Amino acid sequence: MFSVCCWALDAAGIDKKTSAELDRQIEKIRPEMVRVRRFIHMNPQLAYRETETAKIISSNLAKLGFEVQTGVAKTGVVGLLRGAQPGATVAIRAEMDAVPIQELADVPFKSLNPGIMHATGHDIHTAIVLGTAFVLNEFKDRIKGNIKFIFQPAGEGPPEGEESGAALMIKEGVLENPRVGAIFGFHIWPEALGQVSAIPGQMLANADSFDVTIKGRSAQGSQPQDGLDAIALTAPVVTALQTLVARSLDPTDPAVLTIGRLEGGTKADLIADRAHFEGIVRTMSDANRKKIARLMDSVIKGIVHGFGGDYTFSFSEDLPSVSNHPELLDLMTPSLNEALGDRKVSPIKPQMMADDFSLYGQKIPALFFFLGARNPRLPAAALYSPAFNPDERSIGIGMKILCHLLLDCLEQQSRLEKSGI
Numbered sequence: 001m002f003s004v005c006c007w008a009l010d011a012a013g014i015d016k017k018t019s020a021e022l023d024r025q026i027e028k029i030r031p032e033m034v035r036v037r038r039f040i041h042m043n044p045q046l047a048y049r050e051t052e053t054a055k056i057i058s059s060n061l062a063k064l065g066f067e068v069q070t071g072v073a074k075t076g077v078v079g080l081l082r083g084a085q086p087g088a089t090v091a092i093r094a095e096m097d098a099v100p101i102q103e104l105a106d107v108p109f110k111s112l113n114p115g116i117m118h119a120t121g122h123d124i125h126t127a128i129v130l131g132t133a134f135v136l137n138e139f140k141d142r143i144k145g146n147i148k149f150i151f152q153p154a155g156e157g158p159p160e161g162e163e164s165g166a167a168l169m170i171k172e173g174v175l176e177n178p179r180v181g182a183i184f185g186f187h188i189w190p191e192a193l194g195q196v197s198a199i200p201g202q203m204l205a206n207a208d209s210f211d212v213t214i215k216g217r218s219a220q221g222s223q224p225q226d227g228l229d230a231i232a233l234t235a236p237v238v239t240a241l242q243t244l245v246a247r248s249l250d251p252t253d254p255a256v257l258t259i260g261r262l263e264g265g266t267k268a269d270l271i272a273d274r275a276h277f278e279g280i281v282r283t284m285s286d287a288n289r290k291k292i293a294r295l296m297d298s299v300i301k302g303i304v305h306g307f308g309g310d311y312t313f314s315f316s317e318d319l320p321s322v323s324n325h326p327e328l329l330d331l332m333t334p335s336l337n338e339a340l341g342d343r344k345v346s347p348i349k350p351q352m353m354a355d356d357f358s359l360y361g362q363k364i365p366a367l368f369f370f371l372g373a374r375n376p377r378l379p380a381a382a383l384y385s386p387a388f389n390p391d392e393r394s395i396g397i398g399m400k401i402l403c404h405l406l407l408d409c410l411e412q413q414s415r416l417e418k419s420g421i
Contacts, residue, residue: 013338014404018139022403025135030396033134036060037127037395038109044098044116044123047154048162050075053096053126057151060130064137066149073168079133079149080178087145088413090406091175091183093357094129095122095155095165104386119388121188122155124373128186128398135403144414146178147406155356157318164319166356175363181413182328182365184405185357186398188373188390190382194397195372196336197348200329203368204322205254205282206289207354208315212237212300214264215310218273227271231264233309234275238262240299248295249288256282256352257292281315282352289317322358325365331412332367332405339404345369353383367405371398 014022040053054075061068061079069078075096103110103117111117118124133149154165163171175183189197214234219227238259245257257279264275283289293315304311336345348370360366373394374380381387 013334014408018142018407019338019404021139022135022400025138026131026396026399026403029131029134030399033127033131033395033399034392036130037123037392040123040126041107041118042109042112044111044113044118045096046100046116047097047156047158047165048074050096050153054151054153057096057126057130061133061149064133066133066137072172072174073153073165075153076165076169076174077151078174079151081133081136081140081143081147081149083143083145083147083410084141085144085414087143087410087417088181089146089148089178090409090413091148091150091180092129092132092402092406093150093152093166093183093185093360094125095152096126097122097154097156097165099156099384101384101386105381105389107389117386117388119385120156120383121373121388121390124188124390124392124394124398125186126151127395128402131395131399132402132406135399136406139407143407143410145410147410148174148180150174150183164356164359166359170359170363175360180364182325182367182409183360184402185355185360185366185368186371186401187355187368188394188398189370190374190380190388190390191370191372193372193374193376193391193393194340194343195346196340196343196369196401197346197372198324198329198336198367198369199347199350200324200326202284202321202323202350203348204350204358205256205284205352205354206286206317206321207319208281208283208289208293208317209278210281210293210296210316211278211314212276213312214275214304215312216271216273216275219271221269221271224271227273228307228309230272230275230309233304233307234262234264234277237300237303238277240303241296244292244295244299249292253288254282254284254350254352255288255292256280282354284321284350319354319356320358320362322355322366322368323361324367325361328365328367332409335404335408336369336401339401371401
């Protein structure tokens with residue numbers, strides 16, 4: 001059984017000699033990982049289509065002599081590094097998929113696939129985790145236990161009607177054989193290069209989605225009295241839903257409602273008999289999560305039925321919030337600080353973004369952190385921006401952080417087991 005009783009022993013950390021050796025190995029492999037990142041960036045692939053990315057990953061892991069599984073959750077790859085000494089198993093996850101955005105960043109390795117871009121840094125994530133596998137393979141004689149390197153598809157969300165990448169990987173046994181005791185995940189963040197942020201407990205939001213169809217009655221546009229305009233019905237509904245968060249929910253309990261897609265009508269001179277919109281909801285509390293769905297239905301019903309129309313409303317609870325295991329974060333904070341040198345782990349307010357890393361955390365102790373990757377030489381660009389261009393120096397920084405985390409976590413576990421805890 002994996003223990004995270006961090007109060008049992010003082011954190012040991014990585015000794016100076018090992019740390020220096022890690023730095024040398026990281027610097028040795030870093031240029032190759034930058035090349036891997038650029039190739040992946042030039043050839044982005046959407047959820048469950050990451051076949052070429054998976055080939056690059058699996059072929060490199062095979063060269064290292066890892067036990068490699070391909071086709072996990074359709075396109076996922078899992079590499080197992082078995083240490084020379086017995087011990088627990090820990091895991092690190094990286095996502096592989098891109099997003100449907102046309103790249104505008106002025107870089108020589110710009111996306112070659114029209115309308116698809118690595119605008120959230122999953123190419124950086126993949127390079128960091130793959131590079132970490134290369135480095136730690138040089139230390140396998142000293143590793144006390146095993147490390148699973150999980151390269152997950154569909155981190156940005158699955159195609160309609162399909163499961164998330166994390167859900168499918170868990171269903172297909174990624175946390176078993178050998179059983180994973182703790183898992184780490186991270187996301188690059190458009191903040192100062194090398195800044196690491198994490199907090200205990202809830203760090204990211206619950207993620208839900210909704211779908212609404214407003215039903216009216218068609219008529220000729222010059223004779224609106226003969227119809228019931230679904231577009232005219234939809235306008236006050238959209239406005240009321242935006243007001244719902246501001247005026248019906250506790251302002252100290254964060255929530256976000258965004259309508260991201262709206263369409264209606266078939267022809268300029270016809271009264272629309274239908275309008276359709278869909279969007280997302282982010283909440284921090286389960287109470288708000290339940291309440292907002294009921295309020296939305298009530299608002300839509302009141303407006304639409306009041307004018308004689310009809311509607312359909314569906315609300316889907318998609319992902320739970322990402323929540324850091326407090327004891328695991330406490331246990332690993334000294335290791336993070338050691339890897340960061342002059343910098344230290346900084347707290348961050350809970351963010352309203354979501355990540356299916358949360359599903360791993362429902363099964364085993366999990367730790368998720370942000371890694372600053374803003375290029376100080378370029379104008380700041382947010383995640384999902386077509387101009388997103390993270391600083392590639394984050395690859396080496398990320399590798400160092402993960403090497404320290406994974407080695408120290410296994411060392412801590414070995415010490416706990418020896419002490420009989």
